[in-house]
Every structure is written in C-alpha cells, then in structure tokens.
Amino acid sequence: MIKLDNLRRRFPGQDKDALKGATFSVRDGEFVVIGGANGSGKSVLMHLIASLDKPTSGIVSCTDAEGRPARVGLVFQDADAQILGDTPLEDVSVGPKNLGFSRTEAAAIARGALARAGLEGKEGFPARSLSGGEKRRLAVAGILALDAPIIILDEPYANLDWPGVAQVNGIIRQLKNEGRTVIVLTHELEKVLALADRLMVLYQGEIVWDGEPREGLRSAPLEKWGIRNPLASYSGVQDLLWESGV
Numbered sequence: 001m002i003k004l005d006n007l008r009r010r011f012p013g014q015d016k017d018a019l020k021g022a023t024f025s026v027r028d029g030e031f032v033v034i035g036g037a038n039g040s041g042k043s044v045l046m047h048l049i050a051s052l053d054k055p056t057s058g059i060v061s062c063t064d065a066e067g068r069p070a071r072v073g074l075v076f077q078d079a080d081a082q083i084l085g086d087t088p089l090e091d092v093s094v095g096p097k098n099l100g101f102s103r104t105e106a107a108a109i110a111r112g113a114l115a116r117a118g119l120e121g122k123e124g125f126p127a128r129s130l131s132g133g134e135k136r137r138l139a140v141a142g143i144l145a146l147d148a149p150i151i152i153l154d155e156p157y158a159n160l161d162w163p164g165v166a167q168v169n170g171i172i173r174q175l176k177n178e179g180r181t182v183i184v185l186t187h188e189l190e191k192v193l194a195l196a197d198r199l200m201v202l203y204q205g206e207i208v209w210d211g212e213p214r215e216g217l218r219s220a221p222l223e224k225w226g227i228r229n230p231l232a233s234y235s236g237v238q239d240l241l242w243e244s245g246v
C-alpha cells in the first residue's frame, strides 16, 4: 500500500510548493493513472513516493501486504538516464544482481524480462544505440527483473509508436494481473485510461481530481488543467483556426 499524508515539497529558493499537501492511499493491486500537464508535479510526486527525494513536510510510506517496506520500481521519463550497462543483458542484470542473485541467475532473469518487454534478440546490442522506444522498453525490462510489488512509470509512452504503446499496456495488464500496484504518470490519457482503476489529476502541485476514470472523462474539466480529454472532439481547434483565418 502507498500512503501519503499531507505530503508537501517546496524547493529551496522557491516561493511556491511543487507539491501542495497531497493526502491519498493506493491499495495493493490498484492501477492508478495520474494525469497532469508539464510542470504539474508528477515527477516530484514520483521521486517522493520512491524515496529519491525528501518531503518538506508530511509522510509517505510504501508497504507490502504484511506491512513491511515495499520495493518501488521506477521507469523514468528520460530512458537514457536509466541505462546502467553496456548491453541490454548487462543493464537488466544489474537489478537482480543487487538483490543477491548469482551472475547466471541474474542473466536468466534478465533474458526473461527482455523477452517480455519485446527486446528478444537485442540482448548483446550496444544499449546506448537502441532507438528511443527500445530504450524505454529496456527501462521496463529493468523493473520487470526487479520483481517490485509497486511500479511507477513516468510518461511511459514518450517516443513509442503504436505497437510500442500496446506492448507497454500489455505489460501493465500483466503486472496488474500479478497483483502489483501500478501508477502511470502521463499527460496522454488516451493511451492508457481504458485500463485504469482510478484517475487522479495533478494541477500546479495539487491533486484536483481523484475518482473513477469514466466519471473523470465525463465531468472533470481536464482542459482547464492542461490535459486533453480523449473524448473531446477536434471541432474546438477547427473553430479556432477558422476564426483566426488559417
């Protein structure tokens, strides 16, 4: 379970909170999409949940079903920053090795994870020469190999073509079926919302919506918060172009 109690983050020298007192829980096995425009605080929230950053005030905890501290697997927005090995096999082996698996065991786990993420055949390729989409799949393979009960993906659809999007969503579905807790942070609701149990929206560091995804699409003023509603028609844009004489 992930539990936040009045979690707040203000960076030194700033006069506004990047995260304004967030209070919510995510239950085990839940799949939550957190939508938010650029700069709304998604990455700040992710870093706090994963203990990569310290809150200015408030409490955050991630625990497993027995109440013990739970591992959190992260897929960062910048897939390059997450590459730790020269090849995908080396890269994905790092996690299991750190968990205490032998070299051979770690390599076997890594091969399985790479196959699940659609990178079979690329195990020995120079990791830094992979395409943008392949690097993202590599990051996903990395967290699959970590076997974490809580997984957070920050903008996982950036650089992905449609088959890549479908593959990431296939993996998310599997993770959910395995009972893992998954959070996707994105402004691209149309790519994932159909799979989600819950939609939350961050706007200027504040959780402004928390509810059932379909209800969110029906009644939340998403455009006001800088997110495109996948159900909205494009006529508004056409009208604007028409009015401006384009």
Ligand SMILES: Nc1ncnc2c1ncn2[C@@H]1O[C@H](COP(=O)(O)OP(=O)(O)OP(=O)(O)O)[C@@H](O)[C@H]1O
Residues within 6 Å of the ligand: 011, 012, 014, 018, 036, 037, 038, 039, 040, 041, 042, 043, 044, 045, 077
């Ligand atoms: N280390 C920092 N120092 C000062 N301000 C920061 C720092 N990190 C983030 N911020 C500010 O916090 C706010 C939220 O940033 P955050 O990176 O969480 O946005 P985001 O929702 O992930 O955006 P994007 O979709 O563009 O990645 C921004 O205004 C950002 O400038």
